Amino acid sequence: MPQGAKSVHTILEQSEKADLLRFTTVGSVDDGKSTLIGRLLYEAGGLYEDQLAAIRKDSGRFKREEFDLSLAMDGLKAEREQAITIDVAYRYFSTPKRHFIIADTPGHEQYTRNMATGASTADLAIILIDACHGVSIQSKRHAFIASLLGIRHMVVAVNKMDLVDYSEEVFRKVEEDFNIFAEKLRISDLMFIPISALKGDNVVKKSGNTPWYEGSALLSHLETVHVQSDRNLIDLRFPVQYVLRPDRNFRGYCGQLAGGVLRKKDEVLVLPSLRKTHIRSISTGEKEVPYAFALQSITVTLEDEVDVTRGDMVVHSGNLPKIQRETDAILVWMDEKPLKTGEVYLIKHTTQLLKGTVAHLHFSIDPDDLKRKKAKELKMNEIGRATVQFFRSVFCDDYARNRETGSFIMIDPVTHATVASGMIIERGHLPLMAKPDEKASVKSPFLHRQEGIISLKDRSRLLRQKPATLWMTGLSSSGKSTIAFELEKRLMAEGRLCYVLDGDNVRYGLNRDLGFSPQDRSENIRRVAEVANLFNEAGVIVITAFISPYREDRAQARKIIGAERFIEVFVDAPVEVCETRDPKGLYKKAKRGEIPEFTGVNAPYEVPESPEVHLKTGEESTDLSAGKVYQYLKERGCLEACE
Amino acid sequence: MEDYRISKLRLLEAESIHIIREVAASFERPVMLYSVGKDSSVMVRLAQKAFHPGKLPFPLLHVDTGMKFKEMYQFRDRFTKEIGAELRVYKFQKAMDQGTNPWDLGTIQCCALLKTQALLNALQEGGYQAALGGARRDEEKSRAKERIFSFRDEYGQWNPKNQRPEIWKLYNTLAGQKESIRVFPLSNWTELDIWQYIHLEKIPVVPMYFAKEREMILREGQLIPLDGPVPLREGEKPQKVLCRFRTLGCYPCTGAVRSAAATVPEIIEEIMTVKNSERITRLIDHDQDSSMEQKKKEGYF
Numbered sequence: 001m002p003q004g005a006k007s008v009h010t011i012l013e014q015s016e017k018a019d020l021l022r023f024t025t026v027g028s029v030d031d032g033k034s035t036l037i038g039r040l041l042y043e044a045g046g047l048y049e050d051q052l053a054a055i056r057k058d059s060g061r062f063k064r065e066e067f068d069l070s071l072a073m074d075g076l077k078a079e080r081e082q083a084i085t086i087d088v089a090y091r092y093f094s095t096p097k098r099h100f101i102i103a104d105t106p107g108h109e110q111y112t113r114n115m116a117t118g119a120s121t122a123d124l125a126i127i128l129i130d131a132c133h134g135v136s137i138q139s140k141r142h143a144f145i146a147s148l149l150g151i152r153h154m155v156v157a158v159n160k161m162d163l164v165d166y167s168e169e170v171f172r173k174v175e176e177d178f179n180i181f182a183e184k185l186r187i188s189d190l191m192f193i194p195i196s197a198l199k200g201d202n203v204v205k206k207s208g209n210t211p212w213y214e215g216s217a218l219l220s221h222l223e224t225v226h227v228q229s230d231r232n233l234i235d236l237r238f239p240v241q242y243v244l245r246p247d248r249n250f251r252g253y254c255g256q257l258a259g260g261v262l263r264k265k266d267e268v269l270v271l272p273s274l275r276k277t278h279i280r281s282i283s284t285g286e287k288e289v290p291y292a293f294a295l296q297s298i299t300v301t302l303e304d305e306v307d308v309t310r311g312d313m314v315v316h317s318g319n320l321p322k323i324q325r326e327t328d329a330i331l332v333w334m335d336e337k338p339l340k341t342g343e344v345y346l347i348k349h350t351t352q353l354l355k356g357t358v359a360h361l362h363f364s365i366d367p368d369d370l371k372r373k374k375a376k377e378l379k380m381n382e383i384g385r386a387t388v389q390f391f392r393s394v395f396c397d398d399y400a401r402n403r404e405t406g407s408f409i410m411i412d413p414v415t416h417a418t419v420a421s422g423m424i425i426e427r428g429h430l431p432l433m434a435k436p437d438e439k440a441s442v443k444s445p446f447l448h449r450q451e452g453i454i455s456l457k458d459r460s461r462l463l464r465q466k467p468a469t470l471w472m473t474g475l476s477s478s479g480k481s482t483i484a485f486e487l488e489k490r491l492m493a494e495g496r497l498c499y500v501l502d503g504d505n506v507r508y509g510l511n512r513d514l515g516f517s518p519q520d521r522s523e524n525i526r527r528v529a530e531v532a533n534l535f536n537e538a539g540v541i542v543i544t545a546f547i548s549p550y551r552e553d554r555a556q557a558r559k560i561i562g563a564e565r566f567i568e569v570f571v572d573a574p575v576e577v578c579e580t581r582d583p584k585g586l587y588k589k590a591k592r593g594e595i596p597e598f599t600g601v602n603a604p605y606e607v608p609e610s611p612e613v614h615l616k617t618g619e620e621s622t623d624l625s626a627g628k629v630y631q632y633l634k635e636r637g638c639l640e641a642c643e
Numbered sequence: 644m645e646d647y648r649i650s651k652l653r654l655l656e657a658e659s660i661h662i663i664r665e666v667a668a669s670f671e672r673p674v675m676l677y678s679v680g681k682d683s684s685v686m687v688r689l690a691q692k693a694f695h696p697g698k699l700p701f702p703l704l705h706v707d708t709g710m711k712f713k714e715m716y717q718f719r720d721r722f723t724k725e726i727g728a729e730l731r732v733y734k735f736q737k738a739m740d741q742g743t744n745p746w747d748l749g750t751i752q753c754c755a756l757l758k759t760q761a762l763l764n765a766l767q768e769g770g771y772q773a774a775l776g777g778a779r780r781d782e783e784k785s786r787a788k789e790r791i792f793s794f795r796d797e798y799g800q801w802n803p804k805n806q807r808p809e810i811w812k813l814y815n816t817l818a819g820q821k822e823s824i825r826v827f828p829l830s831n832w833t834e835l836d837i838w839q840y841i842h843l844e845k846i847p848v849v850p851m852y853f854a855k856e857r858e859m860i861l862r863e864g865q866l867i868p869l870d871g872p873v874p875l876r877e878g879e880k881p882q883k884v885l886c887r888f889r890t891l892g893c894y895p896c897t898g899a900v901r902s903a904a905a906t907v908p909e910i911i912e913e914i915m916t917v918k919n920s921e922r923i924t925r926l927i928d929h930d931q932d933s934s935m936e937q938k939k940k941e942g943y944f
Binding site: 008009012015016017018019020087088089090091092094098099101113114116117120121228231233241242244245246250252254255256261283284285286291293294295296297299310334346348349351403404407408409411415416417418421 | 645647648649650651652653654655656657658660661664665667668691692693694695696697698780781787788803806807808809810811812813815817818819830831833835836839842843908911912915
């Protein structure tokens with residue numbers, strides 16, 4: 001039967017090429033969820049049979065059992081009665097057009113945790129509503145969690161239409177009620193279908209009982225809803241999962257593309273090193289391919305020998321993710337032990353495992369009415385918005401933009417239990433820090449500088465000194481910190497109160513959210529100047545040791561601290577000398593291109609035009625330099641009390 | 644025109660490769676359980692793709708009851724040699740020497756010793772922290788709820804009530820104290836997917852999957868092959884039957900199905916239209932109600 005054989009072949013081929021729809025079904029047992037799943041699994045499975053039987057023209061060939069819906073239902077119900085059914089169960093079926101995975105989540109017990117789990121990988125959610133009862137609080141809760149987890153397609157299946165005489169009025173009322181609630185949610189595709197899972201109306205085939213309903217049957221909708229473009233195919237995100245080095249000649253980087261399209265010869269940037277290189281080859285398994293796209297597991301090789309490890313991310317140079325130490329996120333708490341702010345947790349984000357903490361819990365969200373509540377902790381199954389701090393930079397996007405790079409899980413460092421899942425969101429509209437140029441404009445009527453009773457003069461008399469800020473500026477390894485600490489030692493020996501603000505130390509704490517871009521460097525200097533100013537107000541002599549390469553930034557620091565207290569000290573050593581000192585090996589790394597924007601190598605240093613003190617540390621000793629600064633302080637009258 | 648569509652099979656492939664690599668990246672001593680069946684063939688193929696052009700960064704472990712079909716042993720030795728994999732075979736020699744068999748001890752006791760206990764011994768002796776296995780969620784209802792990264796206590800037992808939530812693809816690979824990990828990269832594959840992938844990738848499988856006239860006996864509604872010294876009961880007579888095996892296990896406990904499907908496309912067509920679950924032919928799953936769940940709680944894979 002060559003004719004038939006060819007057609008069978010076509011069906012097989014179509015099926016091999018068919019795509020996948022993952023959906024989650026939510027609703028309680030009473031809403032008829034088991035009946036619906038039972039019917040879908042059975043009837044959809046039969047579709048192949050019908051198609052093949054038609055080709056073979058020999059229906060006797062296949063012995064199909066009579067469909068016993070009650071049996072299918074009882075099976076599912078019995079499972080539910082066992083304790084383990086409080087969990088998500090996965091079920092599978094195929095039609096000639098598409099393959100399906102159902103994440104079947106129970107509607108009541110542990111619903112938040114389970115629904116979030118089921119929804120996390122789903123493209124679509126079916127919310128079951130009993131036509132006899134209308135939209136319940138539970139239905140709203142289910143819709144909210146589904147939208148929170150980023151499900152774009154939602155089907156509201158209004159079930160048990162047979163019990164309300166297939167009344168259009170009942171159906172429209174559900175539609176209306178649900179739409180009002182759904183306005184607050186992010187759902188781009190919402191569809192209502194009147195069904196009877198028990199009788200089979202509008203499940204697999206369109207029903208004659210609902211002539212007023214113009215849409216398609218549930219299964220046709222599931223078979224045709226477009227989900228392929230729900231992936232982010234715009235922003236290239238390639239988290240490196242595994243480094244493949246079978247021999248000396250081959251070094252490949254493996255991982256599943258989390259976003260975008262990657263092509264051979266593309267110029268890419270490796271995070272966090274920011275090394276630029278080009279893609280030499282891309283392969284899936286043994287096959288070399290000219291390009292790869294989101295969700296493919298690939299192996300790439302690079303044109304240059306770059307140090308890349310698991311947890312790094314390859315991106316296009318013009319399209320960077322957020323590189324952050326801190327972010328706002330929606331947390332779904334999943335552990336018996338509630339969330340404690342300030343506690344250290346392990347965090348898994350893409351292929352990175354790092355430590356972090358929840359710095360601040362803004363509020364919890366009541367899934368029933370979407371109202372925000374003040375919260376000190378999050379208990380199991382509660383949802384809240386929090387500020388999360390990472391102890392290492394994370395390369396991420398907002399969850400709404402990319403589910404893969406916008407999500408993370410939190411792990412208890414002792415028990416290793418998964419305690420929470422997090423979705424990264426944009427930070428609030430309130431600017432958390434004023435930008436330098438905005439500083440003057442931050443003049444809220446509610447902000448007043450507070451004046452105390454103790455004056456600066458009082459402090460000066462107590463400490464027998466006039467406060468000042470010695471601003472050391474110069475290249476890395478020019479001797480800023482060494483001189484600063486030497487000077488601090490001398491002053492302390494004399495009984496003067498002074499304090500060194502050192503670049504590295506400040507970046508570990510106060511400024512750990514900042515990088516090395518010109519903007520971040522400016523903000524770094526602004527904050528240091530503000531801190532120096534506060535120390536000066538307290539009467540303390542401050543010595544700062546920052547490269548501070550930009551004239552503009554130093555001028556701003558002078559403005560913040562006040563010209564009368566600001567002493568610019570140019571620590572001047574030729575770059576060649578600094579390079580030979582280089583205790584941290586930074587120049588070497590920078591020259592290899594491993595550190596971008598390194599002052600003196602690939603970022604500029606603007607020499608001070610008229611510093612108060614000019615130290616030539618290439619020639620003179622630390623002692624001599626520190627002595628010069630000390631002398632200057634003395635001459636300026638800083639080492640005596642105010643009149 | 645570049646085409647960014649991804650078919651289900653290629654998506655499953657990408658996800659399974661991701662899981663296999665995650666295991667290789669997270670554990671110092673992982674192992675891949677190799678049972679010689681079609682699922683194992685697919686899993687090994689995925690691992691080859693994951694690490695190409697390198698070799699598999701872990702050995703294959705076959706827990707051998709000594710009662711597998713001859714064709715399975717032949718296939719195992721040829722296949723693993725061809726792909727250059729490191730094969731380790733573990734036999735629970737002590738139990739085998741004591742003559743453990745399903746006819747005298749019953750299938751429950753026999754499985755408990757030659758499979759469950761043998762596996763625990765093998766993992767412990769090898770010092771393996773994580774074992775990759777080819778189980779699928781559509782095989783059996785208790786598997787439908789098992790995680791992809793599934794944790795076992797120090798006795799290798801599974802506690803279905805205390806599973807970690809598994810959300811997105813962010814697998815928590817950190818074991819608790821004394822816990823070991825079983826990882827199932829084929830969790831989301833169905834029997835149909837397995838055969839379609841075998842077809843697509845031309846993956847070799849044991850010839851017993853294909854229909855042929857075989858010497859069989861009919862017992863309790865099952866077709867039992869005469870591959871080894873199966874003791875005949877009264878009235879049982881070997882007969883030639885056109886049949887094939889949907890799953891492969893030990894010869895005393897694996898039934899065949901009557902079928903004329905002799906090629907991979909014919910098998911696919913059969914699966915598309917046959918509603919019986921494939922495990923119906925495995926006697927061990929019917930031992931008692933919820934028998935698979937029971938076995939897994941005790942440490943069965």
